[in-house]
Amino acid sequence: MIVADMLNAEKHGKNNFKRVVIVGGGFAGLNAAKVLAGQSVSVTLIDRKNFHTFQPLLYQVATAVLSPGQIAQPLRRILYKAPNVKVIMGEIVGFDLKRKVAICNNGVGIPYDYLIVAAGARHAYFGHDKWEFDAPGLKTIEDALEIRRRILLAFELAEREACLTGKHQPLHFAVIGGGPTGVELAGAIANIAKRSLSKDFKCIDFNECRITLYEGATRILGIYPERISHKAQKQLSELGVEVQTNSFVMDIEPGRIKIKNKWIPANVSLWASGIEASRIGRKLDAKTEGSGRVFVEPDLSLPGHPEVFVVGDMSLIKNAEGQTIPALGAPAMQEGRSAARNILRDTRNQKRINFLYKDRGSMATIGRHRAVAEIGKWYFSGYFAWFIWALVHIFMLMGFRHRVAVFYEWIWTYFTRERSARLITGNIDELAIQLTGKAISENNRNAKSPAKKEN
Ligand SMILES: Cc1cc2nc3c(=O)[nH]c(=O)nc-3n(C[C@H](O)[C@H](O)[C@H](O)COP(=O)(O)OP(=O)(O)OC[C@H]3O[C@@H](n4cnc5c(N)ncnc54)[C@H](O)[C@@H]3O)c2cc1C
Incomplete structure (x- = not known):
């Protein structure tokens, strides 16, 4: 295996910055990269796609409300202002945890001091893949x-x-x-x-x-x-x-x-039934549960490997009440940020902080002005829940242009009932x-x- 040299600190000056490799530019990986942007670390984000997908609105692409470009944004563009973050399009196929190397599908090993694995999940067919x-x-x-x-x-x-x-x-x-x-x-x-x-x-x-x-x-x-x-x-x-x-x-x-x-x-x-964590989790030699989610320590690190973090849909962690934290967008974002902050704490010789999930509620939409939402002790349904759902999703979308485009498309669809993305x-x-x-x-x-x- 060739081990890449290009990720060493030379491009950022002889600064001895710690090398952080992030696998996956989804909610978890991208939020980790954003926390590390502009900090004294050298970050490489690697994803098999060159864009980030806003999965909660995928169903609107599937049902011809939105076009793919309205819910996906190039990772390079999102991170272009961060001089210390490189983006590589490629697939990680394994790890050499002893040598601290993530192995790319072109056979090249990418060395790291810290590794954040955030490769997400896929739907599971419970043994009926056909x-x-x-x-x-x-x-x-x-x-x-x-x-x-x-x-x-x-x-x-x-x-x-x-x-x-x-x-x-x-x-x-x-x-x-x-x-x-x-x-x-x-x-x-x-x-x-x-x-x-x-x-x-x-x-x-x-x-x-x-x-x-x-x-x-x-x-x-x-x-x-x-x-x-x-x-x-x-x-x-x-x-x-x-x-x-x-x-x-x-x-x-x-x-x-x-x-x-x-x-x-x-x-x-x-x-639309069941998910299975990315199979790359099994290459981490760690304990996994049935759907392949990796058990992690309270600070989200891999047991026995404090330099490796597993976050988002791939990781399994419980909240203070002992319930498993669901594989959803909000926990993934919070976990990505928490892992990145712990890396920064390490570089400053500060004590790590355990991950604490802040549950701000959950919601699901059921079509035109219909939704259900649970926020704290309150729950809503119908028009008001749909309005909150729309507001939250517009604000969660990446980039002002995407927000405006999606908002415009929703207004248009709402009043005309027209579906603009109807090409076969x-x-x-x-x-x-x-x-x-x-x-x-x-x-x-x-x-x-x-x-x-x-x-
Ligand atoms: C249809 C749908 C609707 C949803 N709706 C909601 C919702 O309304 N609210 C909510 O909170 N959550 C929702 N979720 C769940 C939410 O999107 C996920 O929990 C969240 O995306 C998980 O983030 P992640 O970063 O762990 O993984 P992902 O966002 O899946 O990102 C994983 C990234 O890793 C990359 N990758 C995978 N394997 C490799 C590899 N080997 N090498 C390099 N890169 C790799 C992928 O290309 C991807 O970019 C929905 C999910 C789906 C599918």
Whole structure:
């Protein structure tokens, strides 16, 4: 293994700055880099993407409200003002903890004095990885675009069938998993189906369009208090989403899903259930729990390696009450900042401070002016909760331009119900086969053209 030399302090002068390597430019890694920006350390942030994704709004890309560029920003641009922070696009594939080296996918080792591992998580299929092809999950911009293609193509195929034959097979969108992502997706699809697209698609019978949210547990939004779950379920029903609890998915195939031993046709199946921590965590020789989250010390360091921190969705830490801190944006940001501050304390010979999670509440949106929120002792639902949700998300977005762009798009969508990002790109035939088992040219092959109908 070649060990890179370019990260040594020479570029910043012979200053003997400590070298900090951050793996991942998500909420946790980026917040760590921001704390270290301008400080007396030499930082290298490495991510396999050259941009940061604001994941809480991915579902809006998947449902054609926003374009990818509105929720993603180049990491270089975010950090361009910090002379001591370099950004490298690459994937870390392992670590040599003894030699203090992170190994990049080009075989080069990147030496560090401190390492912050913040590689996040992906959706988990509980041992059924082949389901991913038929029921994609939502974690990256690529996932969101794939879901958008599937949703829009399902409408296009139904419209074509209806225009050419006079009727179409009922449309069914199945969302699997009743956590915040599943609830947001189901609500947004209902908004599109029942409201936004109904004027543009002139032949589809939107009464023949079903959206079902399947949840294996007894209630949706299980991480929230019970009353929030009930409110959310009520709001979903008002939007026309059927919520089926105690419904475990047993199998998934193109065009259908199996629930409680019964196959149900589904034009589009989407996966919003369970997460698995980045597998890079297993390369740290540390104790992990079932979903691969790494157990860390109270200061977020790896047991036996005070120079290594694991933060964000990858780490497992409990709060003062002994409850596991959820894999969410706010804890990830706080953990990233806390790890970075402890590194700065070390460089100043100060005592480290244990991580303390400040829970400022949780919320989920359920479509146009519907949401649920829990802030401290208070909980809200409906219009007010949606307003708070919108405000918080606008302020959490990275960069003024993105905030303005998203705000403008929301205002436009709110008043016009128009979906501006509605392009279907890529190989449509491949996608049609995926959704229906047939290429687009074979779909409705027996359909009579309007001219034939008249004859
Ligand atoms: C659809 C969706 C909706 C969500 N909604 C909310 C919400 O409303 N509120 C909320 O609080 N939380 C929400 N979350 C959760 C929140 O986004 C995550 O908890 C948060 O992003 C975790 O931050 P992280 O830095 O640990 O990981 P991530 O943000 O996932 O970042 C990980 C980064 O590491 C990079 N990476 C991964 N592996 C490697 C590697 N081997 N080498 C180099 N780079 C690598 C990735 O490219 C990525 O940039 C949502 C998540 C999703 C998927």
